Amino acid sequence: MAGSKYPLLEKIDSPADLRRLPPAELPAVCDEIRRFLIEKLAVHPGHFASSMGAVEITVALHYVFNTPDDRIVWDVGHQAYGHKLLTGRRDAFDTLRCLDGLSGFPNPQESEYDTFTAGHASNSISAALGMSVASSLTGADRNVVAVIGDASIAGGLAWEALNNAANANANLLIILNDNDMSIDRPTGSLNSYLAHLTTSKAYNTLRYKAYRTLKRLRLISDRRRGAVLRFTNSLKSLWVHEQNLFEGLNIRYFGPFDGHDINRIVRVLSDIKDMKGPRLLHLRTVKGKGFPAAEQNPAAWHAPGLFDPSTGEKIKESGAAPKPPKFQDVFGKTLTELAEADQKIVGITAAMLSGTSLSVLQKRFPERTFDVGISEGHAVTFAAGMAKDGLRPFVAIYSSFLQRAYDNIINDVAILGLPVVFCIDRAGIVGEDGVTHHGAFDLSYLRPIPGLTIAAPRNEHELRNLMAAAARATSPWVIRYPRGRGSLTDWHNDPQPVAVGRAERLLQGSRATILAIGPIIGEALKAARETGDVGVVDMRFLKPLDEAMLDEVLASGAPVVTLEDNSVIGGLGSAVAEYMARKGASNRLRAIGMPAGSFIAHGTVAELRNREKMDAAAIVGILNDLITTRK
Structure with a gap:
């Protein structure tokens, strides 16, 4: 990097360099990281808003923990650009998501600091729990941290891991990066719960301060400190009316704290990192923090493409000639047309309303559009229940995400022969998102299932025709199509159902x-x-x-x-x-x-x-x- 545009980042080639800085300089490090990400992602598009919101968390983790010996597991990876920046990959950002360049997600083949492959949601706690148990059994003395955000905590896999964590009594710290967002606005009651935790903030602050005071005094044993903490827990029956959901699973809860107060986060992490057993630190953050346009519309700035870093204006594709539409947009508009003609048609997706363009149907028929959150298996069985009682559900899910619902497809749809239509987006090579997102296997894993009709359109007209045919079917259908644009500018044909099995x-x-x-x-x-x-x-x-x-x-x-x-x-x-x-x-x-x-x-x-x-x-x-x- 030229000159002194980033004077602190220029000194940081690894987290060890970061840890040599005095705490007073950490806010300036966070500021430089945000300015660096704005500069680079404006011309090398990637996941912008999530990483902007996780800067202080990232800096604090690498400052307090001895990475890479201590393990940090990032959920999904949308949040991890700051992590890449602090772990020796600063000069590679000009190759972000390019062929043979820096991956857009954590990748253990790229860096020893990337402890686990990321790209799909809700797996971080499971992986971190496994690492924690391995550390205990092998005698390694290390901390393990799972960082979960962007509504991934709502995924079923995360709760399976939380349920197991307390039973395993693992030495595990979970950072809940609560930014009140997924890619779109999150749905479901868990998001509402996080916004209004029934355990009062005053109570949690009191308990945290009690532990911190005892820890600093170091005048009594760990066992007696534990007894005092149990006493503060007993105060809850007097202080609040309901139990904290995480504590109900025997996971010690701290927070919520301001996830952008770097010095406070460092203090809290330092105080709780040596505690035994599973702990959860709840941090409230703003997705897109530090870039006004992203703060105001985080969904649009999740992965915004090219933009002007000074104005926040997105840069449109060049060329005056009209371009073919994206397949996902043709899907959304066609489904809306079909729904206008058939009131039994409904649309379902798993936290990908805008990504699949099911948002088009939502605008026209909100009562017939269902975003079930990060829960692909539930989405499929939910659709099966609808189909069993007379509705015609279209389920829009990315190819690589549908893999998570394979059992549901077989047992809950195919065996019953239910007329569920699977519209598989991002089929085939998707490009810059890479290994975790290519739709490489859907034809292979769906073809053996009895009773499925499987089709793939070559263009937009064919997609509309196949959707029209599927809307009349009495058995399950699969229609797969890729990311990106089609080939026709004059695509809005009158859909004509095609003959099944006709080449x-x-x-x-x-x-x-x-x-x-x-x-x-x-x-x-x-x-x-x-x-x-x-x-x-x-x-x-x-x-x-x-x-x-x-x-x-x-x-x-x-x-x-x-x-x-x-x-x-x-x-x-x-x-x-x-x-x-x-x-x-x-x-x-x-x-x-x-x-x-x-x-x-x-x-x-x-x-x-x-x-x-x-x-x-x-x-x-x-x-x-x-x-x-x-x-």
Whole structure:
């Protein structure tokens, strides 16, 4: 960094450097971190508001605890940019979320300070609890801290861990970063509870001060200090009418405190870090702190894209020509149209109203739109209950998040044959969010389930047509589509239900045929035209397959290439190979998809397709090899 724009950060290459600073300089460190994040994220887009709100928590944790020996586990990872900045990655921020650059989430392969892979919500307490137990059993003397925020505490996994933590009597500290936000405004009664904790602040302050005084005196034993604390706990029956929810689970509770008072946080952490057993420190923060536009509209600034750091104005995509819409927006608008025609249609999502564009339906039919919070399994079974009693639920969930609800899909929807429509957003390679967010497996894990109809549109018209067909179905459907824009500017067709299991031939060709599914068909068409005399078929449905079309393609004896934006194992390629084996077909077959032997990192979609040999150039090479070898 040039000059003295960040004089304190220039001295911090690790948390050890931070710990050498006097406490009086910590507010200035926090200020520099925020200015640095504003400067970098304005031109290298990422998760902005959450990290801005967690700056003081981050600084305090690395100041008080001996990281990396002490463990900090970040939930989701939206909050962790300040953590990356303090742990030796300052100069890598110009590569944030770029190919081979800094990951947008904690990644143990990137730094020893990143103790656990993050990207999905509510897993931090479970992982930290496991580390705490491991520390105890192996004789390691370390502290373990879980930092959970952005409404991840509402996830069922978090409460499973909380339930287990007290039983395990683990030496675990949980930091609840309560910013009153998820990506959108959080829903559910737990959020209301956190806003109005029944244990009074006065009582918690008294108990904390009692412990702090005894700790500083160091004149009595730990056992007697514990006795005094139990006495202060007994005062609760006189002070308040209801028990604190966390204390009801035998987790010692401290707070709520101002999560932006760095010196207060440092003092509290210093006082409670050596306490034994599970503890929870409740810190109230402002998502987007330090950037007025983000403070005023934290949902819009969760991941804002490019923006002007001085004005807060978002920078729109350049170019005067109209651009195709995002698939998620076509979904939201189409579902709203279908709901206007059928009052039984409802929409469900798991804390992703804006991310899936179910917010469009919410504006028109708020009473028929349900955001159930970070609870994908519940969302699926909730939809099953609705379908069982006559409604037509459309469940909009990201591909990588739907993995968490696999058992619910099988047991609560498929076995009963209920007409639930799963609209799977972010299917395939998603780009810069990387390994935890790619929708690599949905075709593979859903195809074996009996009774599911599985389809993928190649463009916006097809998405609308498939949704219209699904709205009339009497059994469960899956419609998957990617992140980002489609290919049509004139997309608002009159939806026409398509015939189930019917493919469409897009190009004729005698030398080879590409069987593709989803918008990646665009790469197939480019490759076929460049190679020449190569056919392209939009399979449209993975299940049921269009066997008549397959028979027609295989009858020529020409090589077959399958192309899908999914794992190469278990999806379209596997389905075609299985069919060919049953039929005894001798055509040469090459399956193209996401690799089976490794996970895909982050970068643009184009860069990652090129690297994984899923783009038109790679397909041309494969076609030429197959055609030449056949001769």
